[in-house]
Amino acid sequence: MGSGVMGSAISVSPVKFTGWSGESIHIKHAVRGEDLVIHVMPRRRFPKFAEERTVRALIELLGEAAMSRVVVELVDNKIVEEGTSVSVRCMGMGTDVHESILFPKFHQLLDGYMQAP
Numbered sequence: 001m002g003s004g005v006m007g008s009a010i011s012v013s014p015v016k017f018t019g020w021s022g023e024s025i026h027i028k029h030a031v032r033g034e035d036l037v038i039h040v041m042p043r044r045r046f047p048k049f050a051e052e053r054t055v056r057a058l059i060e061l062l063g064e065a066a067m068s069r070v071v072v073e074l075v076d077n078k079i080v081e082e083g084t085s086v087s088v089r090c091m092g093m094g095t096d097v098h099e100s101i102l103f104p105k106f107h108q109l110l111d112g113y114m115q116a117p
Helices: 050-062 065-069 096-102 105-115
Strands: 018-021 025-032 035-042 070-076 084-090
Touching: 025 096, 025 105, 035 050, 035 096, 035 105, 050 065, 050 070, 050 084, 050 096, 050 105, 065 070, 096 105
Parallel strands: none
Antiparallel strands: 018 025, 025 035, 035 084, 070 084
């Protein structure tokens, strides 16, 4: 007999992302549960060390101590035209207070870092 997997589907509510476009990047962010989720995509191609540049911008805004609650990873996706994106998960930072600390300063700061040589 079947294991009943089909009968135990999990309901998932859609996440509403807010977007922003700068000179070199597109940024989308959303609150998922208690976490703040950020996706950074290049407008053309990412410069070298895109992940490190993202971390540098986050440290400047949040401070070194807060980085223990932040996961940053480079995502290589051959299906997407741009190919690469940076995914950020700020655990427990999904409140309006943290959003107001990060945005729009994060947008502008990271856009500048991505344009630097």
